[in-house]
Amino acid sequence: MRLGEGVEWGLHSCLALAWLDADAPISAARLAEIHDLPPAYLTKQMQALARAGIVNSSSGPRGGFRLARSPAQVTLLDVVDAIEGGRSTIFECTEIRRQGAGAEAPESCFAMPCSIARAMGEAEDQWRAALAATSLADIIGQVDSAAPGSDEATRVWLAARRR
Amino acid sequence: MRLGEGVEWGLHSCLALAWLDADAPISAARLAEIHDLPPAYLTKQMQALARAGIVNSSSGPRGGFRLARSPAQVTLLDVVDAIEGGRSTIFECTEIRRQGAGAEAPESCFAMPCSIARAMGEAEDQWRAALAATSLADIIGQVDSAAPGSDEATRVWLAARRR
DNA sequence: GAACGGGTACTCGGATAACTATTGTCCGAGTGACTGTGG
DNA sequence: CCACAGTCACTCGGACAATAGTTATCCGAGTACCCGTTC
Numbered sequence: 001m002r003l004g005e006g007v008e009w010g011l012h013s014c015l016a017l018a019w020l021d022a023d024a025p026i027s028a029a030r031l032a033e034i035h036d037l038p039p040a041y042l043t044k045q046m047q048a049l050a051r052a053g054i055v056n057s058s059s060g061p062r063g064g065f066r067l068a069r070s071p072a073q074v075t076l077l078d079v080v081d082a083i084e085g086g087r088s089t090i091f092e093c094t095e096i097r098r099q100g101a102g103a104e105a106p107e108s109c110f111a112m113p114c115s116i117a118r119a120m121g122e123a124e125d126q127w128r129a130a131l132a133a134t135s136l137a138d139i140i141g142q143v144d145s146a147a148p149g150s151d152e153a154t155r156v157w158l159a160a161r162r163r
Numbered sequence: 164m165r166l167g168e169g170v171e172w173g174l175h176s177c178l179a180l181a182w183l184d185a186d187a188p189i190s191a192a193r194l195a196e197i198h199d200l201p202p203a204y205l206t207k208q209m210q211a212l213a214r215a216g217i218v219n220s221s222s223g224p225r226g227g228f229r230l231a232r233s234p235a236q237v238t239l240l241d242v243v244d245a246i247e248g249g250r251s252t253i254f255e256c257t258e259i260r261r262q263g264a265g266a267e268a269p270e271s272c273f274a275m276p277c278s279i280a281r282a283m284g285e286a287e288d289q290w291r292a293a294l295a296a297t298s299l300a301d302i303i304g305q306v307d308s309a310a311p312g313s314d315e316a317t318r319v320w321l322a323a324r325r326r
Numbered sequence: 327g328a329a330c331g332g333g334t335a336c337t338c339g340g341a342t343a344a345c346t347a348t349t350g351t352c353c354g355a356g357t358g359a360c361t362g363t364g365g
Numbered sequence: 366c367c368a369c370a371g372t373c374a375c376t377c378g379g380a381c382a383a384t385a386g387t388t389a390t391c392c393g394a395g396t397a398c399c400c401g402t403t404c
Contacts, residue, residue: 001167002164002255006349012279028377035265036262043377047377058357061359061375076282076283076286100200101317116178119301123239127287130282157267167388201390204390221397222395223396227337
């Protein structure tokens with residue numbers, strides 16, 4: 001049931017975009033190089049982020065992706081929802097309580113929502129709230145204090161590979 | 164990324180076991196009838212619950228499943244973990260930060276755990292905590308107050324179908 | 327009448343297919359930059 | 366020297382396969398019950 005691997009890629013790529021803070025857009029191929037990922041498939045994830053309005057895309061030479069908002073205004077939940085699409089609900093209630101024995105029960109029995117679905121939904125809300133409380137800026141702050149200067153190192157590494 | 168449908172079936176079936184509070188075990192076929200589910204596949208889910216020690220299974224005529232503990236001592240998290248197996252982690256970090264540009268960085272950069280993984284993990288902990296805070300007994304209490312007497316109705320329905 | 331043995335029907339349990347979702351790849355449309363030319 | 370038009374290379378975007386995980390099903394091993402027989 002785990003989240004798709006694309007979520008991890010999207011998160012790290014968004015982080016790289018925010019972290020490098022380049023004046024020019026960064027192409028999907030370049031982003032893929034940074035983490036040694038399949039370029040074509042990462043492009044797919046970036047497209048999802050673009051559709052959700054998290055990044056802006058520009059075509060042509062010197063084109064690529066850049067963050068659409070400030071890192072402080074992009075939460076982990078935004079990225080997860082963007083890449084997982086509408087299917088980011090962990091638990092989906094199919095109302096099996098109405099089948100079988102429940103089929104012959106009066107409608108009044110189902111006035112209240114399914115208690116199991118409610119409990120699962122509340123747990124999911126906790127999860128979403130925690131994700132919504134963390135922004136890319138928070139992550140950047142943590143990395144910066146743990147390993148200061150590594151943003152510059154990545155910039156240099158990227159420039160050296162520039163063709 | 165949603166949880167398997169078997170989780171919902173397992174939860175409702177556990178709830179039925181706790182709810183009916185029968186003196187004799189209830190077979191998987193009977194449980195499947197209650198919610199009109201595929202009997203063979205529900206058996207598979209019940210086996211997972213048995214392996215996890217949530218239910219006890221007994222073979223032969225008059226055999227079946229019964230709860231191994233009191234409903235108050237079975238949480239939603241127990242059931243989810245039992246059926247999803249070891250794969251119940253929502254987000255799995257594959258350490259892509261070490262690939263590509265990170266491959267040439269000194270080991271000291273990775274002394275701290277991946278910040279993204281940490282944030283995702285904390286959100287997941289929130290989710291698990293909420294699930295662990297709700298027991299089958301809690302659910303039963305909610306259903307009983309919302310639709311009192313429906314447990315007896317189910318018992319009658321089940322007895323009428325008894326062969 | 328009570329005890330015993332065999333047969334039977336019913337249960338779980340694990341091994342085996344069909345299907346869906348995720349992962350991965352490719353090629354085409356569009357766009358901005360570069361180069362050569364003319365004023 | 367500057368403006369401009371044509372060409373080109375590079376980008377995203379969506380359409381198309383391969384793979385893994387989930388869903389579904391079946392058959393075999395084991396067990397408790399039931400019935401007929403015997404003491």
